[in-house]
Amino acid sequence: MEYLALVYGNPETWDSLSDEERAASYEGYMAVARDATAAGALVDASELESTGTATSVRVRGGEALVSDGPYAEVKESLGGYYLFSCDTLEDAVEWAAKIPAAWHGGAIEVRPVHAGEEAAS
Amino acid sequence: MKYAMLVYTDQSGWDSYSEEEATQLRAESMPRWNALFEEMARVDPDAMGRELASASEAKVVRVVDGETLVTDGPFAETKELIGGFFLTELPDLDEAIRLATIAPAAEYGTLEIRPLATR
Numbered sequence: 156m157e158y159l160a161l162v163y164g165n166p167e168t169w170d171s172l173s174d175e176e177r178a179a180s181y182e183g184y185m186a187v188a189r190d191a192t193a194a195g196a197l198v199d200a201s202e203l204e205s206t207g208t209a210t211s212v213r214v215r216g217g218e219a220l221v222s223d224g225p226y227a228e229v230k231e232s233l234g235g236y237y238l239f240s241c242d243t244l245e246d247a248v249e250w251a252a253k254i255p256a257a258w259h260g261g262a263i264e265v266r267p268v269h270a271g272e273e274a275a276s
Numbered sequence: 277m278k279y280a281m282l283v284y285t286d287q288s289g290w291d292s293y294s295e296e297e298a299t300q301l302r303a304e305s306m307p308r309w310n311a312l313f314e315e316m317a318r319v320d321p322d323a324m325g326r327e328l329a330s331a332s333e334a335k336v337v338r339v340v341d342g343e344t345l346v347t348d349g350p351f352a353e354t355k356e357l358i359g360g361f362f363l364t365e366l367p368d369l370d371e372a373i374r375l376a377t378i379a380p381a382a383e384y385g386t387l388e389i390r391p392l393a394t395r
Contacts, residue, residue, distance in 0.1 A: 159326065159328060159361075160337075161351070163352075201280065201392045201393070202392065202395070203393060204393050206390075208391050209389065209390050210372070210389040211386050211387070211388050211389075212376035212377060212387045212388075212389065213383075213386050213387075214377050214383045215383070221373055226284045226386045227352065227354045229352065235393075236280075248335060252339050252344040257337055257338055257344075264334050264335070264336050264337075264350055266328045266334050266349075266350075267333050268326045268327070268328055268329065269328060
């Protein structure tokens with residue numbers, strides 16, 4: 156069973172960290188990926204560029220509407236994801252709790268992947 | 277450049293459908309989704325995508341003072357929520373936009389395109 160862990164954090168918190176703190180935090184993210192890979196529990200993981208690089212696309216009345224910016228301007232934005240492969244939701248939550256953003260005022264949203272759907276994989 | 281395409285839709289509508297209605301609606305939109313999957317696979321054979329289970333199944337994880345707190349999600353309080361995502365390697369943003377407009381969800385939701393960070 157796959158679970159997507161969406162990493163939400165406040166970019167201002169990240170920017171306020173010292174270089175050392177940032178390096179330690181980044182190492183924390185790498186460690187989760189490394190440990191989960193070693194445990195056979197990681198399918199994929201990536202960091203996203205900041206929401207300032209986002210482009211939103213909608214089609215209304217047959218016309219494509221393209222705008223700069225993320226879907227929603229929020230204080231805590233989506234900064235990356237881990238796609239875990241685990242037996243249970245509890246296992247996925249355990250991995251999620253190791254992700255640095257969970258410790259630093261952010262939050263990890265854990266979502267089961269739709270059963271039997273691995274679209275375009 | 278690698279891009280994430282996040283599919284935002286209003287899922288409250290889905291939750292009001294019966295299992296049968298939902299299955300039928302999904303079946304009706306599948307050919308158009310399949311057209312997107314095929315086009316994406318043509319452009320990037322390694323493209324991947326996942327559909328997520330209902331946001332009502334989401335859990336939000338925080339760690340406060342070393343203690344793991346798990347609450348029912350979703351985290352975002354927006355009307356539209358992430359219902360699925362794609363990861364593709366594409367020549368440029370224009371190509372990502374072109375693919376995004378093929379998605380049926382572009383007509384009733386929003387596709388957010390975000391480059392993946394490179395370090």
